[in-house]
Amino acid sequence: MSSARLTSQFRVSALQKLAEAEGGFAAVLRKGDQLSGAILLVGQIKGRNPVIYERYPELDGSFSWHQVTQAIGGDETEPTKYWKSRIKRDPDLWVLELDVASKERLDGLLAADS
Incomplete structure (x- = not known):
């Protein structure tokens, strides 16, 4: 059975709609x-402290989101540098930005797509 x-x-479209439906x-x-x-x-909370997450496959066939980088020492350009360098190695890569009101909302969006 497949x-x-x-x-x-x-x-990506579903995550966009979920974030916007909650006011993000x-x-x-x-x-x-x-x-x-x-x-x-x-992922950003009220336009600050960007953190990059990536979906990784799990052993059971499901996926989960893992944090791969964040703004370090207030340098909010670090995540942008990261994803731009990733595009050079992976031209098929999607990059989605979500800006929401709280860490709990962001965590909820990530959990909804796992």
Whole structure:
């Protein structure tokens, strides 16, 4: 029995809509491969302290989001440098920015897409 996988474009669109439905802001910073491109998520709380998360596969076939970088020492350009360097190695990469009101909302959005 095969299970249908959601496309990357669908996942990005769903995350955008969920964030906006809760009063947050969402923007696609870079479009990747519509079907299977990896997704980086730049999460911010009230426009500050960007943190990058990436979806990784788990042993049971599910996926979960893991923090891969954050603004260090107040340098909020560090996450941008990270995803721009990743694009050079992975041209199929999606980059989605979510700006929400609280860490709890961001965690909820990430959990909804796991």
